[in-house]
Amino acid sequence: MDFTVDTATAAVEASFDATPDPRLREILQSLTRHLHGFVRETSPSIEEWNSAIEFLTDVGKTCTDTRQEFILLSDVMGVSMLVETINGQDVGTESTVLGPFHMTESPARELGESIDLLGGGRACVVSGTVRSTAGTPLANALVDVWQCTEDGFYDVQQPHVQPEGNGRGLFRTDEQGRFWFRTVVPSHYPIPTDGPVGRLLQATSRHPYRPAHVHFIAAADGYEEVTTHAFVAGSAYIDSDAVFAVKKGLLVDFVETDDTVLAAEFGVEPPFIHARFDIELQEKETL
Template identity: 50%
Template structure:
């Protein structure tokens, strides 16, 4: 460092970090030192010009202006850069066999309706009928009674209800279920389909500039939890989706790819209350004991 506190290109990060007062939170000081050091190093390595830096500031400004109560453009930016998955992965490392986390996404809505086991979450009657059935257990295979499953998905047109408040019924394709005494759950919905993340803002402009597409592979969202267990924020993915290996938010993990079976057997249709062919996916969630 120069010793007089004045800016110096060669030691730019060190000069800035030296201004952090000893009285601030040690964690804040540590994080800001790392961020400043890597930001300065990146600007030097890429030899960022004045015009490029002003364009970056303009991009971030537009990202802020695009954000509102139901659309968080900064979350979207974090997602498409793989940062959301990185932070989530570092903070939710679980033992082998436990259900893995993936990104929450920007369209979760709290306080969805509580539904009875076997209910349908589809209110617009679009799409191919689908049965989702399974169990919630701990890592030793013991059933977890009373576990909650908060589930949501896009409709057959590729939109969540909050994206089309005038076109979709409220709470369409959303619901909260509770497992029975044997840890079982089941409900009906429609087969998920792929859809584009919102690409009419600065994040969409960035994707196009990078030659990337906006299509998320078909999936259902889940938040699965029970007292005393580490909550799982996760998806299950449709295996035949053309975008399965090209998720723009990097949310796909091999352990989350499900097996959707097309069921034409009339006896099984009658057993589950369907009047014709339907899709069936059996999926078990395995929760890890909560850590301090």
């Protein structure tokens, strides 16, 4: 059969008919239909097609052990948030993007330990409880956190400035499902713009900024894992996140307090900044 504009899609779809894995077959045939439909709709020139290939090649070449440009591209196209939203919990804490900076393992830390290894200006404590959607506290739940500095940089962006693991911590909740750690209030910051994704944003007049936030992954045996953020309420760019990840239910007040009892409990001197972020996990379905 001749390969023509009219026969192309059917021919490529049929080439995957014998794929043993039915899910892989479904994905590849659907991709073929949608990708061919996009090409028909936009009718790219050969020069435009070559530019697209070069762009994707540059995205791949920009990836390193500590930088994931393809995730960044997925983020700015809204694909990451769409996938997270489709796969998020039906109830409980809402999910958001993993982001491009979860590229190194967070060091295990004790509850109350500081993830700020630079000695930031304003003491801050983030605390909360991991519980089921029914309200049961989940002891020994895993809470992985990572964030940027007060100046808006992650440790992997400044390997000669920040100690490895700065802004990161892997915690276990106590018997009452509680977690707490000391840190600094993160800043809003631009996603990396020195690569192909940055050039894409510049070409489309889009800003690269993300509002201030702390990343979380929470997991417990028998419950769905959730990847989420605690967004600093009132942060710049809270209404125009470059990666579309802000959800109203994840806005958290970072409030200065003089509470001496609370300060003693957390091992800091008043006044300090306190943020409370509770996480609810949905129970896994049993087959």
